Amino acid sequence: MFKRFISGFWTVGEMMTAGVKAEAKWEYEMGKVILGRRKKMLFLALLPVILGVGVELAMAGTLPDTIGGSKAYMPTFVTSQMFIGSIFVGLMAGLITGCIGAGGGYVLTPALMSIGVRGIMSVGTDQFHLFAKAIMGTVIHKKLGNVNLWMAVWFVVGSLTGVTVGATLNRAVYAKSPALSDAFISLVYVVILGILGAYSLYDWIRLSRTKSVQSTKEATTAFAKWLQGIPLKPRVTFDQDIVAGGRSISIYPLIIVGFIVGMVASVMGVGGGFLTFPIFVYGLGVSTFTTVGTDILQIIFTTGYSSVAQYAIYGYVFYSICMGMLLGSLVGVQLGALVTKYVKGSQIRAFYALTILAGFVNRICALPGTLTNAGYLKVNTATGNIINQVGNVVFFVLVAIFSVWILIAFFQNAGKARAAEMSSPVSVER
Template identity: 50%
Template sequence: MSKLRLLYEFMVSASLAHARWEKEMADNIFRNKKRLLLLLVLLSPILVTSLLGAADILGGKSAYAPVHYTPIVFWASTVVGFAAGLITGCIGAGGGFIIAPALMSVGVKGIMAVGTDQFHIFAKAIMGTVLHKKLGNVSVALAIFFIIGSIVGATTGGYINRLLYSKDPVLSDAFISTVYAVILGFLGFYAMYDYFSTRRKVKMGQASSSEGAHGGVIGTTNLAIRIQKINVPPIIKFDEDFGGRQISAWFIIAGGFVVGFLAAIMGVGGGFITFPMFVYVFGVSTPTTVGTDIFQIIFTAGYSSLTQYAIYGYVFYTLAMGLLIGSLIGIQIGALTTKVVPGITIRAFYALTILAGFFNRVSVLPDKFRSLNLVSISKEVCETFIFIGNILFWGAVGLFGVWVLLSFFKNIRTLREEG
C-alpha cells in the first residue's frame, strides 16, 4: 500500500503543480491590459463567425478532415474550458484531465482533442508567462537537457498517436481512451479512498474539516540522493545558492522524455509531471524547479502541439480559443470559491470529477473494441454504456459547476470584503 500511496501522492503533486501554473498564467493575463487586449483580438473573429454560424471559415471538415466543426462545438469547448477552470481553480488539481475526455464526448476525435488541448496550453503559456520574474531561478543546464529529452519524448508520443490514427481512427480513440481510463481510474479510486479515510479522521477528531484538498506530499529524498551519486558524464551542476548539487544529464534527459511523451499522448501539457519529478526524484530545490519548469513548458508544449499535431491538421484553433477563454474565467471563480468552502468538501469533489472522467472513457471502450472486432457485443449494449458514461460524466461536472457557482454567488459579499 505504501508504494501505491507514494505513486498517488506523486501524481497528485504533479496535478497540483500544474494547477498552480494554470492559476499563475490566468492571473498574469487578467492583470495585464495588453495581454487582455491580445486575447480579445484573438477571440473576436472566432466569436463573430460562431455567432454568424460561419465558423467553417476558421476550421471545418474541408480544412481539418478528422472532425466536422459547428458553432455548437465551439460553445461546447468554452463550457468544457470553463468547467476545467472551475475544477483547477477550486480543487487545485485535476481540471486538465477532463478536457480531452470532454471534447471526445462531444464528437471530437481523440487525436484532435489531444492536439487542441495541448495547443490551448501552449497559447496560455505564451500569453501568461512572465519570464523576467523567474529567470533568476532558472537552471539553464537543467532546462536544456530536459528540453532535449522532452522533444524526443514528444516526437515519439506524437508519432504513435498519428500512426494509430492513420491505421484506424477507432484504434486511435481506443488507445487514448484506455490511457485516460488507466490514469483516471487509479487517481479517482485512490482519491475516493483517501477522502473516506480523511472523513473518518475528521469524525474521530484526528483531522480538521478545513484542511487542504489533498494530503501531504511524500518526498523521495533518498531516491534523489542515490541518483545524484551516480556520476555518469556529462554532469550538471545546479542550486549553487543552496550549497551546490549535481546530477548526470542522462537522468534529466530521461525525465524530459517521460514528460514529453505523456504530454504528446494525453495533451495535458509539458509541465504536468515536471514539478514532482524535479523535486522528489532529481532533488532539485523548489525555487529552481519552478523557474526551470515555467521556462521549459513553453518549448515542450510549443514543440509538441505545433510539430506533432498542428502541422498535420490535428489542432482546432477555434476550439483551443474556446478552451482558453473558458478556463481563464473558470480558474478565477474557482480559486475565489476555495476561500469559503471546507477542504474536505473539495477533496470529495476532486475524487468525484476524476472518477467521472474515468467512467466516461471506460464507457466508450466496449464500442471501440467492437468496431475493432476484438469483442463480440451488440451495438445497442455499447450505446447504452456510452449513454450511461455521458450521464455520469456531464452530471458530475454539471453538479460540481452548479455547486461552485452557487457557493461563489452566495458568498460574493464575503469575498469582496476579503479582497
C-alpha cells in the first residue's frame, strides 16, 4: 500500500513538473514575440503606470497595510517603491521561468501577499498578468496546430465553468472574512507547492547520484483506457497521427477536467498547466503532443475570462502592479534562458527545488496568523507575526539569492563569450 502511494505521488509530481515546464516554454516564446515585435504596444501598456508614478511623486499619499477589495485604490495610484518592487517580483519569476525551464508563476501570488496585497487581489492581478502576456504575444500561436479543436472546445467549456465557481468561491470567502480568504488561498498553495517541491527535491537528489536524464513518459493507463471505453455520446477523436485510427473519448470527462483545472487556476491565479498534464496524459490517455497545444489554448481563454469577468470588474486587479510584473518577467525570462548555456543543470535543479520549497514555507508560515485573525485558531499575535516574518524572510532571501546568482552568471559568462568572439580569427579578420 505504501509503495503504491509513493509510486502515485511520484507520477503526479512528475507530470505536474512536465506541465509547468510546458508553460515556461510558452512564456519564453511569448516574451520573445512581445519584446521583438510589440515594443510600441508594451510602451502603451506601461504608459498608465508611468503616469501613475508621476502623480504619486507629485502628490504624496499613504497606503493602507493591505491592498484589495471594495476599498482598493484606483489603478493609477502607485508609489514608486511599489512599482519598482513589482518589477523586481516579475524579474524573479521571469528568471526562474527562463533559467529552470519551469513556470516561475508560483512565486508571484505568494510574493504579492507577503508585501501586503490581499490574497484575492494577488490572484486577480496574477491572472491579468498572464492574460496580458498572452494577448500581447499574439494569442494564435503556431503551436496551436497541435490542438484537437473539439477536444479544446469542450475542455474550455468546462474550464470557464470552473473559473466561475472558483472565483465566486474566492469572492464569497473574502466577503465572509478577508483573513480567511488569505488562509484559504495560502492553504491551496501549501498543498500544490508541497507536492511540486517534494518531487523536485527528490528528483534533484536522484539525478545528482545517477547522472541520468529523465524524460516524461508517454503512458495510457488502465484508467484512461476504461474512460475511453465508456460508450457515451457525443465523442471526440484525437491522436490520429500517433495511433492508427486515433483514440476517442466522450466529451463529459473533458468538461469535468476543464472544470477542475479552471477552478484551481482561478483560485490560485495561475495558468493551470501543472494539472492539465497529469490529468490529460494519465487520466485521459492523451499524448503530450496534443496536451501541450490544448494547454496553451486554455490558458488564453481561462485567464482572460477569469481576470476580466471574475476579478477585474469586482475591483480585484491592481493594474499598475500587474504591468510592473509583466515588464520584469519579460526581461527576466530572456536573461534566464541565456544563463542555461553557462550554468550546470544540477545547480539549476537544486535552486528550483529550493525556491519552490521557499514558497511552500512562506505560505505555511502565513497560516497561523490568518487563521487566528479569522477566528479558527488561537495563536498569540506576536508569535503569529514572528512565524509569518520567518516565512517572508526565507522566501525572499532564497529567491533573491537565486536571482542574483543568475544575473551574475549571465554577465560574467556573457562577457567571456563576447571577449572570445572578439579575439577569434574571424573577428580579427573583420
